[in-house]
Amino acid sequence: xxxxxxxxxxxxxxxxxxxxxxxxxxxxxxxxxxxxxxxxxxxxxxxxxxxxxxxxxxxxxxxxxxxxxxxxxxxxxxxxxxxxxxxxxxxxxxxxxxxxxxxxxxxxxxxxxxxxxxxxxxxxxxxxxxxxxxxxxxxxxxxxxxxxxxxxxxxxxxxxxxxxxxxxxxxxxxxxxxxxxxxxxxxxxxxxxxxxxxxxxxxxxxxxxxxxxxxxxxxxxxxxxxxxxxxxxxxxxxxxxxxxxxxxxxxxxxxxxxxxxxxxxxxxxxxxxxxxxxxxxxxxxxxxxxxxxxxxxxxxxxxxxxxxxxxxxxxxxxxxx
Amino acid sequence: xxxxxxxxxxxxxxxxxxxxxxxxxxxxxxxxxxxxxxxxxxxxxxxxxxxxxxxxxxxxxxxxxxxxxxxxxxxxxxxxxxxxxxxxxxxxxxxxxxxxxxxxxxxxxxxxxxxxxxxxxxxxxxxxxxxxxxxxxxxxxxxxxxxxxxxxxxxxxxxxxxxxxxxxxxxxxxxxxxxxxxxxxxxxxxxxxxxxxxxxxxxxxxxxxxxxxxxxxxxxxxxxxxxxxxxxxxxxxxxxxxxxxxxxxxxxxxxxxxxxxxxxxxxxxxxxxxxxxxxxxxxxxxxxxxxxxxxxxxxxxx
Numbered sequence: 001x002x003x004x005x006x007x008x009x010x011x012x013x014x015x016x017x018x019x020x021x022x023x024x025x026x027x028x029x030x031x032x033x034x035x036x037x038x039x040x041x042x043x044x045x046x047x048x049x050x051x052x053x054x055x056x057x058x059x060x061x062x063x064x065x066x067x068x069x070x071x072x073x074x075x076x077x078x079x080x081x082x083x084x085x086x087x088x089x090x091x092x093x094x095x096x097x098x099x100x101x102x103x104x105x106x107x108x109x110x111x112x113x114x115x116x117x118x119x120x121x122x123x124x125x126x127x128x129x130x131x132x133x134x135x136x137x138x139x140x141x142x143x144x145x146x147x148x149x150x151x152x153x154x155x156x157x158x159x160x161x162x163x164x165x166x167x168x169x170x171x172x173x174x175x176x177x178x179x180x181x182x183x184x185x186x187x188x189x190x191x192x193x194x195x196x197x198x199x200x201x202x203x204x205x206x207x208x209x210x211x212x213x214x215x216x217x218x219x220x221x222x223x224x225x226x227x228x229x230x231x232x233x234x235x236x237x238x239x240x241x242x243x244x245x246x247x248x249x250x251x252x253x254x255x256x257x258x259x260x261x262x263x264x265x266x267x268x269x270x271x272x273x274x275x276x277x278x279x280x281x282x283x284x285x286x287x288x289x290x291x292x293x294x295x296x297x298x299x300x301x302x303x304x305x306x307x308x309x310x311x312x313x314x315x316x317x318x319x320x321x
Numbered sequence: 322x323x324x325x326x327x328x329x330x331x332x333x334x335x336x337x338x339x340x341x342x343x344x345x346x347x348x349x350x351x352x353x354x355x356x357x358x359x360x361x362x363x364x365x366x367x368x369x370x371x372x373x374x375x376x377x378x379x380x381x382x383x384x385x386x387x388x389x390x391x392x393x394x395x396x397x398x399x400x401x402x403x404x405x406x407x408x409x410x411x412x413x414x415x416x417x418x419x420x421x422x423x424x425x426x427x428x429x430x431x432x433x434x435x436x437x438x439x440x441x442x443x444x445x446x447x448x449x450x451x452x453x454x455x456x457x458x459x460x461x462x463x464x465x466x467x468x469x470x471x472x473x474x475x476x477x478x479x480x481x482x483x484x485x486x487x488x489x490x491x492x493x494x495x496x497x498x499x500x501x502x503x504x505x506x507x508x509x510x511x512x513x514x515x516x517x518x519x520x521x522x523x524x525x526x527x528x529x530x531x532x533x534x535x536x537x538x539x540x541x542x543x544x545x546x547x548x549x550x551x552x553x554x555x556x557x558x559x560x561x562x563x564x565x566x567x568x569x570x571x572x573x574x575x576x577x578x579x580x581x582x583x584x585x586x587x588x589x590x591x592x593x594x595x596x597x598x599x600x601x602x603x604x605x606x607x608x609x610x611x612x613x614x615x616x617x618x619x620x621x622x623x
Binding site: 248249251252253255256257258 | 421425426428429430596597600
């Protein structure tokens with residue numbers, strides 16, 4: 001049974017799950033996304049962050065921090081936006097519609113956005129291409145040679161767990177944009193903060209489309225603090241890598257096969273993904289299945305210890321212990 | 322010996338397994354046995370009469386284990402020590418845990434599966450494919466159900482604490498010095514032969530137990546295939562396991578880089594087992610365990 005089309009197409013959707021399986025939002029452990037559940041600690045915000053329109057200085061400070069953190073080439077332009085998804089929705093509108101290749105299965109908002117702007121999504125074309133790197137949900141990595149289309153979008157929303165794999169070097173190529181997000185690795189999805197990095201002309205067009213002050217003052221402050229804290233990033237990468245292995249052990253012990261993923265989410269293969277999702281949902285744990293596969297089940301990593309314990313209890317009940 | 326005490330020990334083993342907390346502090350009996358065998362190996366495995374030396378070594382181990390068993394049995398402690406020793410010498414829980422780890426490992430990656438199976442088999446795991454790993458785990462499950470659970474129970478029921486201790490020390494000696502290598506061919510002869518004798522009945526009982534607890538009352542296929550196995554005893558539980566799981570076992574493999582063309586046991590079974598079949602082997606281990614527990618409880622009650 002499909003809960004509703006919106007919930008079936010994305011992670012999240014706790015309200016729909018709660019309506020179906022019971023409980024209220026707060027009872028649920030949401031493992032249906034790839035959002036780090038131990039987020040970057042929210043910094044103290046000044047009254048000015050809320051009161052004032054973000055000035056050029058605050059925006060520039062954030063962009064400088066981002067350039068340093070991601071080793072962005074000087075020739076590439078950068079633009080902070082209210083979440084990577086706001087960029088994804090507008091990118092297809094920057095150039096005349098044509099054909100675009102989006103190798104999948106992958107995050108479906110790219111295809112949706114291109115189609116909504118009159119594009120035709122095809123298997124292969126040199127005109128335009130979108131790669132999600134690492135890919136969601138299977139964790140596939142791409143290389144610079146995969147990224148040579150005239151319009152080239154490289155979505156690195158999950159890329160901060162594998163910084164050495166970043167394709168940021170492609171951001172100097174004409175027609176290329178690399179997308180970054182503060183939502184996943186830093187666990188700040190609620191702040192809505194993402195970046196487009198690359199071709200100055202495309203960046204200027206995006207800036208034009210989103211108007212002045214696209215990012216809120218609190219998000220600017222938060223983003224600047226997060227991107228200026230490489231030590232937190234190193235610690236978090238180490239923890240996520242350890243926790244991904246721990247989740248793999250628990251899940252494979254419960255009878256599903258590891259199929260791919262990143263250190264932010266793991267993809268498992270099982271004969272009956274909907275059945276496992278249902279079993280875990282009985283314990284108010286929400287996971288992600290996919291409309292195009294009845295074998296794939298994706299889980300984000302639990303964060304605090306109590307969440308791991310909940311998952312262990314639910315899996316033990318499934319095994320009938 | 323007492324069947325009631327044995328039942329208690331079986332359940333304690335099944336629940337507790339081998340808690341690492343304990344064995345970090347005191348040496349496991351298997352480790353002590355290993356040290357004794359090592360010592361005898363160093364002292365006696367030399368000279369022109371190695372085979373006789375091997376016989377003497379096994380005789381010493383048997384006498385020592387028997388005497389220790391008798392002494393422990395005679396301590397007036399209401400059987401507490403005896404139950405504890407028997408629970409420690411049974412290896413059901415740890416066997417299932419090790420076999421399960423192979424299924425879990427295989428679901429993560431072939432590399433993890435190989436690593437897990439290397440803990441329980443002595444074969445080259447580096448070139449194993451998934452079906453090889455699964456097969457090795459299932460074979461090990463069957464063989465160790467006989468060696469690690471059913472045979473110790475059998476000898477305890479017949480001869481009490483001396484019986485189970487003698488069995489375990491001979492079985493350990495076989496695994497340490499019973500190889501057909503230049504160093505051990507002669508010295509290990511006695512241990513290997515005595516181990517074959519001691520397992521003669523238990524291995525066949527294990528096969529019957531596996532078959533009966535899975536409703537396989539037609540023993541034809543097991544009788545047909547057990548003798549195909551390279552080992553006179555291990556073939557029995559393996560053939561029974563192969564038939565009830567419908568997986569072809571044994572078959573071609575490599576030992577220390579050398580290809581061996583062993584015949585298949587239950588060649589009609591599937592040749593591509595995976596983690597699901599390894600899980601099925603674990604369930605079969607528990608089913609067989611429940612079967613033997615029922616027998617022990619019947620003996621107690623009778």
